Amino acid sequence: MEALLSQLPIGLSIAAVLMLVALGLTFTFGQMGVINMAHGEFMMAGAYTAYVLQDWTGREAVLAALPVAFAVAGAMGLVLERAAVRRFYGRPLDTLLLTWGVSLVLQQLARDIFGAPNVQVRAPGWLDGGVRMFGSQLPYTRLFIIVLAAVSALAIWAYQNRTRQGRRMRSVMQNRQLAACSGIDTGRVDQLTFFIGSGLAGVAGVALTLIGPIGPNLGTYYIVDAFLVVVAGGLGRLRGAVIAALALGLLDSYAEFWTDASLAKVIGFAAIVVFLQARPQGLFVLRSRALT
């Protein structure tokens, strides 16, 4: 029992990272049908933002970087949306391939600017140490990430439900045509969604600097799992993404605990396929009047 509980903080912190990465993805995917493979590189951009900032701010880089990384990654997302992606709305497969090309270029850019080896961002002093939970040590850095993920999810929820812009976003997500007919400028909403979604990737990237060194390939490690969260959680569903991230994060840590790391991913994949046997409904909609 104790062993069971001791895995909980680890699972939670894995889940928190997944959640941060997947939150932005689920909106760009849910609202615009865009599979943004460059999302991982927006994370990387956020991480390098913290790395660059630490020249001025020293160890407090992480806090200072949160808003800056949000803006940097958000701006990158906006450029991508305007320049290319907006021509491919509703064609997820094409956006997947297109943004993969973008992600290749961004990775190489990072390699050419910052060098191929990983770099380190030092965590603030007040995050040294940790707290004992259920017989295992939970570093304050991990705790910070859990809190950050929770705050981000809450902020998104509040934005969607409490602000006029957020409600517009939800309406476009639910019925694009109807929203357009009711006078909502869907193009602007799309831009904003892409900005926020990509900005969240930047925030996730800053969080990742607390876990370990960062490098040009940072995004590729997380993007696949993050997409699995989006698939399991359902399109553009905040609650779905949160629950799926928790489930996958916990499953990952427990599977790793009982078997080993290399099997954990296989078990996670199998779990998703099994889950889809029970709940594929959330994943597609069939309208009978206009088939296909």
Added chain:
Amino acid sequence: MTARMRGPALFTAVALLVLVVAPAVLDPFRLGLLAKYLCFAIAALGIGLAWGQGGMLTLGQGVFFGLGGYSMAMYLKLHDAGPGNLPDFMVWSGVERLPLLWKPFTSPVFAIAAAVVVPAAAAALLGLLVFRQRVRGAYFAILSQALAAAFTIWLVGQQGLTGGTNGLTHFYDVFGRDPETDGAKRIFYFVVAVVLGALYLLARQLMKSRFGRLLVAVRDGEDRVRFLGYNPATVKTVAFAVSAAMAGIAGALYVPVVGIISPSLLGVVPSIELVVAVAIGGRFSLAGAALGGVLLNWAHTTFSEQYPSGWVYLQGLMFILVIMVAPGGVAGAARWAAEAIGRRRTGRGPSSVPEPAGPTHGQKEVAAP
């Protein structure tokens, strides 16, 4: 030349080029490289079948390539070690008894059969599970990519069983020949080329059959097909399994040609690179897909050593351009050009044959409700 004869004539010309001209003018090293590209072309052909014709964007084809490659490599390792001995890497990682999984691979017949059957069976299982539940389009793409990620992580983790990161390498005796000799390289080349040609003809025949028409119909209107009394899941599963078998064959041939199979050849990135190759060659044409497999890997080998950074930019930009400007890839562009010339020559109005290279299936499949 009539349109009916153009295909066979072109096929014969390419066959002559590959089987007669290339071996005559290329040195053994270059011929070995070409054999490697042709292996990728076989895998690309499979992707062309699943994606271009069947609308299933599979981003995990490396898994099936790997299953085929490891089947072959396991036999070769056991053969090199000799009866009763363990392969060298197992000895190094302290394995004392041959794992159960390896035992049947002492038989070359079993290994070769497994290289085809195991990938096909794995794909059929996954296909049945997800297609039956109508998981499709982007969701299928993401799942297949996750499979590739999980598979490579598993391979790396099982050092004693799979050779870990290093994979399986150092083969000294491939069906009675030293793979390093020029003669062996030549033979491997011919085997790969003939297999590619045969599989191409097979895939073409498949697409001409009613099953092929049905596959296209499923791609363009899966739900409509259901209301014609067919189960689209079965159609897709069969096509996916065939495409996986092709990847398996490609992997099995790759091992003697290149002399290694390792996780870094099968992960998320190599799998997606295969898809890139198909997109650039032309996803709506089987020949285009195979051509893309050769072209992209040739470009990769040629440029990446001299300009590693430049190559990545070029690859990324090429890809962005193909998706944005020419979704039909090289084959689509060639067809378009041929039609434009034909129109000018005959001086007639627009050709009666509609341009089939449009990304019709992509537009129809909308993710959001």
Added chain:
Amino acid sequence: MTSPSPPASAAAPASEAPALLEIRGLEVVFGGFRALTGVDLTVRQGELRFLIGPNGAGKTTLIDVITGLTRPASGSVGFAGTSLLGRREHRIVRLGIGRTFQTSVVFEELTVAENIDLAACFRRPLPALLRQRRGTSEAVATALERTGLAGFADRPAGVLSHGQRQWLEIGMLIAQRPRLLLLDEPVAGMSRTERDRTGELLVEIAKDHTVIVVEHDMEFLRRYASQVTVLHEGSVLMEGDVAAVQADARVQEVYLGRPREEKTP
């Protein structure tokens, strides 16, 4: 579509014929909305039945339930003695029920003949499909001829006009020799001449098939319908021949939207 025979005789109600489709107490709920509230419907072998009703009456929902697209909350759907509920869509088709959709979907890259041929081969096992199509089978030829698309046999279906697509869909259905055809608004968006041709085609088909037609177009109804079922707000308002339906005050009310107070004496 050669001899436009008088519609009434072609679709003679076969009142003694055995029931082919029997629907009892059908209820469908979407979220909180009750789309169908206890529908009873019997269609006999050989009948040509029109299903009409204002928007939102539940016509398409009813068809969706029959073809397995929508699961009802309660009720039964029997087809020639077997229940259709809980069966997968393609299984229902194999029992002999074919349908068209309001927005026609044909396979644009395949030729017209290939479209029909695929439909005709739906009972063949997969291995038998691996053979190439050679020539034109009788079923395909008949469907091409009946729909008047013979001239387009080798053209890709993508070049067809809206009306021709609807005919192609009907042709694909005929080639399957179904026991029951469900046509969902076959003349929506068609020109007058196209509607006439569709009507003739319908009469022709009804000679040897049981057909249910969902339709909005009143003029089309007057010309080609004999037996009509009127749906309103998820239940059957009335059933009868065209004249009776047209004369019925309740039907006029739901169609013209006259308030209840005015009508009641």
